[in-house]
Amino acid sequence: MGRPKIPRIICGQPADSCFKPNGTPMSQLEQVPLDPDEFEALRLVDLLGMQQQQAAVAMQVSRQTLANLVKSGRKKLVDCLTNGKALITSELTK
Template identity: 55%
Template sequence: MPRPKIARRISCRPAYQCFKPNGVPMTELTAIPLAADELEALKLVDMNGLNQQAAAQVLGVSRQTLGNIVASARHKVASALVGGMALELASPPQRDREKE
C-alpha cells in the first residue's frame, strides 16, 4: 500500500484547462495530464527562479519530492511540445472548509 500524499500548498490556478497545438481539434490529439502540484512546481522553480529547497518549502514537501515533481512535469511538457500533444491542466482540489 503506497504512502498517502502530503497535502501541497498550491497558490495558482491555471488560466486555461488545456494547451494544445494550434489548428488541431482536441478530439484528434493525445492529452497528457499535468497535475496542479506539477504546474505549481514549474512556476516556482522555472518561472519564479526559486532554488529547489526554497520551492519545496513553499509547496510544503521535501526537496527530493519537489525534484521528482519538477522532473515529471518537465518530461510531460517536453513530450507534449515535441510530440504535438495537448497538456490538460488540473485545477487544485478544493479544500474542505469543515476540516480546518
C-alpha cells in the same frame, strides 16, 4: 498499497485548462495531464526562479519530492511540445 499523499501547498493557477497545437481538433490529440503539484513546482522553480530548496519549503514537501515533481512536469511539457500533444491542467482548489 502506497502511503497516502501528503497535502501540498499550491498557490498558483493555470491561465487555462488546456494547451494544444493550433489547427488540430482536440478529439484527434493525445492528452497529457499535468497534476496541480507538478504545475506549482514548475511555476515556483522555472517561472519565479526559486531555488528548489526554497520551493520545497513553500510547498511543504521535501527537496527530493520537489525535484521529482519538476522532473515529471518538465518531461510532460517537452512531450507535448515535441510530439504535438494536448497538455491538460486540472482546476485547482484552495
